[in-house]
Amino acid sequence: MQREKQRRGVLDVLKVRDLGIVYALILLVVVLSVVSAATGRPNYLGGDNVANILDQASLVGILVVFMTIVLVSGNFDLSVGSIGALSAAISLSVIDERGVVVAIVLAIAAAAVAGLINGLIVQVVGINAFIVTLGTMTALRGVVLILTDGRTITAESSSSRTALQSIESGFWTVNFPVILGLLALIGAGAALAAGHRGRRLALLGGGGAVLAIAGFVGDMGFRYAKPVWYMAAITLVAWAVLRFTVVGRRLYATGANAEAARLSGINVARYKIVPFVLTGAAAGVVGVLYGAKLGATNPTALNGLELTVIAAAILGGTSLFGGSGSVITSVIGALFLFTIANGFNVLNLGANYQDLIEGVVLIVAAGVYTVANRRRAQAPPPDEEAPPRPAASSEPQRVGVLRG
DSSP states (O other): EEEEHHHHHHHHHHHHHHHHHHHHHHHHHHHHHHHHHTTTTTOOTHHHHHHHHHHHHHHHHHHHHHHHHHHTTTOOOOOOHHHHHHHHHHHHHHHHOOOOOHHHHHHHHHHHHHHHHHHHHIIIIIHHHHHHHHHHHHHHHHHHHHHHHHHEESSSHHHHHHHHHHTTEEEEEEEEEHHHHHHHHHHHHHHTTTTTOHHHHHHHHHHHHHHHHHHHHHOEEEEEEEEHHHHHHHHHHHHHHHHHHHHHHHHHHHHOHHHHHTTOOOHHHHHHEEEEEEEEHHHHHHHHHHHHSSSEETTTTTTHHHHHHHHHHHHOOTTTSSSSOOOOHHHHHHHHHHHHHHHHHTHHHHHHHHHHHHHHHHHHHHHHHHHHHHHHHHSSSOOOOOOOOOOOSSSSOOOOOOOO
């Protein structure tokens, strides 16, 4: 019985409802790789092309992490593109006079304030998040138009541009096997110091040593642009918080049933407002990185970004109704969208059909998740062991009679 339950647990983890976007991305990459090989083009999974896809998806990936948090809380945000454009405009407008640090701080602070305004209006005033964020999206785009005077703005000082670009341009090489091996060795050493023994501990230490040596000797470094590592670090931290902390459990509870969460003692207002602030600050970071990458910005910068971010979250299985979602699968959804775009460019398939295919894929993905959720809700609970029956008695049962 125990093995049967474990088998069911493994199968549940591998269901389409949880990993559908992973299967879709693998299938897409396989198809593009086969077509590339059949047409005599370079290997689609070559290091340069993979690095290019990750670099293109990094800014959207950063935002989709926090958009997922907002969606899990039971809301969503349409203003992230305008907030990012505002942040880029502020940073490039003041960098010559105030310096890089002040410009970045002001840009991200303004973005966080915009997110706070969204959260307060939605939670305190009680206006629907769609209406509020649609209004702030339009209003902030007007603010950007005023700041830029309808023109493209750049940092005048070459030193300022260089300092700003240093946070975005360039590559970092990280040797994951060495890092994982060292972490395994540290864990094994700590366990030994605590007096633990056993085969698993020996495997952990031995495997960590082999992994570290192999990574060092084989020079298994991964060289990607800085925003890719920003995206990876933010995703891992957010996943750990949502998965293993009380904050994450309370956020999911708030999104699933706000009234039940309130009755259980959770500060619902906090878990509704803070995600807006975090998403606004993340949009500010994305705006700064965008301005640093191009060295300029204009009133239409990052226009339509919010739709791409929401689409990536939906592809990752995040519910629009709150209480369900994973930042990792949402980021994979972003990679899926950019892999499609990259495939069209690499294979010269024609960009005219790209939006059509992406829209169809989004509808199909939403349909698959909806059907899977409906079946999960209608499925009977797993069978439980029947309670043991009382042993039969050889004595005849006595029936008591109440005398009044």
